[in-house]
Amino acid sequence: MQPFRRLILGRRLASDETQHTKVSNFVGLSVFSSDALSSVAYATQEIMASLSSNLHGVAGVSLAAAAAALYGMSIPVALGIAGLLVILGIGYRQTVMAYPGGGGAYIVAKENLGELAAQTAGAALLTDYILTVAASVSSGVAAITSALPSLGEHNVLITILAICFIAVLNLRGVKESGAFFAVPTYGFVFLIMVMLATGVVRAVLMGGPTPVMVHDSVRHATHLGSFAMVWIFMRAFSAGCTALTGVEAISNGVTAFREPAARNAAKTMVWMIALLGVMFLGITFLASKLGVVYMHSADASQVAETLLSKLSKAIYGDVTHGLPKLMYYLTQGFTFAVLVVAANTAYADFPRLAALHATDGFLPKQLTSQGDRLVFSNGILILTFVSCLLVWVCHANTDLLLPLYALGVFIGFTVSQTGMVMHWVNRKATEPNWLFKAILNGIGATAAGIVMIDIGVTKFVHGAWIIVVLVPTLVIIFFRIHRHYIRIRSLLASSRTEEVYPRKNRVVVLVSRIHRGTLEAIRYAKAIADRGQVEALTIDFPDAHGHPSAEWERLNADWHRYCEGIPLRVVMSEFRKTVEPILAEVDRMAKAEPEITITVILPEFVTDNWWGHLLHNQTALRLKAYLYTRPKVVVISIPYHLDPHVI
Incomplete structure (x- = not known):
């Protein structure tokens, strides 16, 4: 078992080898930014799907034409989201520079807003990290099934296998997983940039494909x-705003x-913001320019072709040869890869955040142990x-x-930026530029709070209610x-003052x-007590006549x-029970x-194989x-190791 474990996870690392697990900026971008960068694969898609849903039921026109009537609104929407991205960035x-030991929403809220705010932010982010893994990998598999529709019926299995693969890589360590994940992250960024450049040339300089024509009745309906x-x-x-998850x-x-x-x-964050903004705005602009739209599948068990797949086809033209x-299949393949890799962001942050909760006593202490x-x-x-x-x-x-995705992370954004405002206010005596920095974080907190309310209201009936219920529930569990x-610590501490009396x-000895x-x-038994204080006890099942x-x-x-x-004493169990009479x-x-x-x-005998434990004791x-x-028991x-030749 151990050789197989070492093969999968690698050699064990001592505690003093922590420094060797640190990552460079190049690797750090792939480890901590893959979630944010990969979100461009579905953010514009969600905008288009939301716009499309507003004109369902318009008589006399196709759904594609109805969606095209509103897709021009996607540009101002994307610009607003890009502006919010810059504000949050x-x-x-500022949070990174102020908290070099790691300044996530949990730490910032705990130091500046108190435990309730910290646990609320932590609960929201832990929930969001779980959704990051599920939604991101599912989106990656959707990219593959869009290119290879025959795999569509196996999307759940493929998604679960991909999640397990990412988990194994993360069990090997952050540095090793980051080096592996650099290839799909940078490959995806390169191919998206190539696609955008090609699309701009076709759409702007060469005229490009003809956008979807809009029926007059649809124009009137808008x-x-x-x-x-x-x-x-x-x-x-x-x-x-799903584009902003992972920011x-x-x-x-930071400590990685x-x-x-x-x-x-901080340098890595600037690169992440720049790359994310360019890709997100580029995809939204070209989708609007070329009339590429997306609508949710009517069947929850079926996954529709992704917007990025449609956009690639619109830009590259005939993708059946040459x-x-x-380029189309490379784009879809790397989209799948980076969306799977994006789950690594959650794997990098979820265990760390859970360990912080556990260290403070709000989650089980087992979450603090390192493997x-x-x-x-x-x-x-x-x-x-x-x-999984x-x-x-959710059928992947x-x-x-x-x-469900964005509400949790915007709760974290709001709490974190509010906490940073209080951070600068508390340091106004020592920080010369505290007011300017507080205003910047205040703008971020206000913007994130408005968006949080927007998501909660507009997406409430579409699943956001689950997060609205789940986060307070988790906070209550954390405090319990x-x-x-606290109760256990107080009881153990008070027990030190109790007088200990010698007891008989x-x-x-239980005997079968x-x-x-x-x-x-x-x-x-004879060694730990006087003979008069030792007895054997056995349970017997009498027959139908009570004998x-x-x-x-x-x-x-034989006794x-x-x-x-x-002495041996027998207890008759007329209901054929063993544990209860004892x-x-x-x-x-x-x-x-x-x-x-x-x-x-x-007395317990020990078998020489693992499956023997399932059959005995x-x-x-x-x-x-x-x-x-x-109490007082x-x-x-007393283990008895059996000769291997006996069984």
Whole structure:
């Protein structure tokens, strides 16, 4: 088992090798920015789908023509989102410089706004990271099924396998996964830039394809009132804000960069903002110029052809042969790769954030332990399981996953930027430019808050209500866990002052039959207590006439030869139960002599193979689980290792 583990995960890393896991700016961009950069594959698509849905039911025209009537609005929507991107980028760059030890929303909120704000931001981001994995990888598989429709019926299986592949790479460590992920990230950026350049040449300089013609009745139908147009714009804007998911990832992972970590992380963030803005605006402009539209599939179990696939075909022309075919399939292939890689952003941040929660006592402490490769293995495994479950429930359909996607991250944006405002206010005595910096973060907080409300309102019935319910629920669970840890610590601390009195010890050896393990248990019992305080106990199932069983008769007949003076007592179980009569007997003894400690000894034999454990000792496991809850009861297992040739 260990050689296979080392083959998959690599050699173990010592704690003093942490520095060797740091990443360069080049690798860091692929590790922490792949989520944000890959979002251009579906952000414009969501804008178009939102605009298309506003004209369903227009009589006498096709849905494509109806969508074309409003697709011109996608340009101002995209410009607004790009402006918000710049605002958030500036705000988070300040966060990176102010918190070189990692300044995600959780840390910023905890230091400046208190625990409630910190747990709210943490719950929103943890939820968003799970959705990042499910939605991003599902979008990547949709890119493949758009190019190869025959794979469409296997999209759920392909998505789950891809998630498991990313999980294994992350179990190997951030540096190793980042180096591997650099190829699809930079390959995707290069191919998108080539596609955009080609599209601009065709659409602007050469005239390009003829846009979709709009029916007159549709033009008339688009003359809507001002409130309706504002509502349509808000819906499209909230849908397109999926382009901004992942912007905060670098601020969470500052410590993963090489020194000077903060400066390198800030430089990487600037490159991420620039690349994301250019690709997002370029795709939206060309989709609008060339009349490429997208509509959600009517069947939730079916995945429609992606907008990026349609745009590639519109730009490259006939993709059935030659260079256009090569460029189309390369674009779709790298889109699949980068969207799968984008899940790595969540894998980089989810375990770290969960470990921060656990360190503060708001999640189980097991999430703080690092595995052989200096990664938070438990967090990675939990993220994998939950995201795979979500993919299976939603049929790997991005139309179902993406509406849930942006609300959580904008909660984090709002809390983080608000916390940064308080950060500068609290340091106004030592920071010369505190007011200017506070205003910048204040603008970011205001913008993110407005968008958060926009998403919550316009996407509420499309799935955002789940996040609205889930985040407060998680916060309540976090605080209940925290109170539990506080209570346990206080009880353990107060127990130090309790006087410890010597107690009598009564030892009970549980016996089912006589074997070597039973004899060793008896000898151990005699070693830890006086002979008068040791007895053996067995459970017997009487027959239909109430007489003892043949097994009891044999055990009783042989007992005097092996008992070494220890009395054997039998408890008849007329309902053929084993655990319950033992528990009842232990409770009776504790009630009769409350001043004693009862030690229950369980002889257990150990098999030489893993599957043998599934066939034996299950009653002992149940019994120990119940006895551990009894006060003043000690449970001791006496293992007896069987000769391998016996079984």
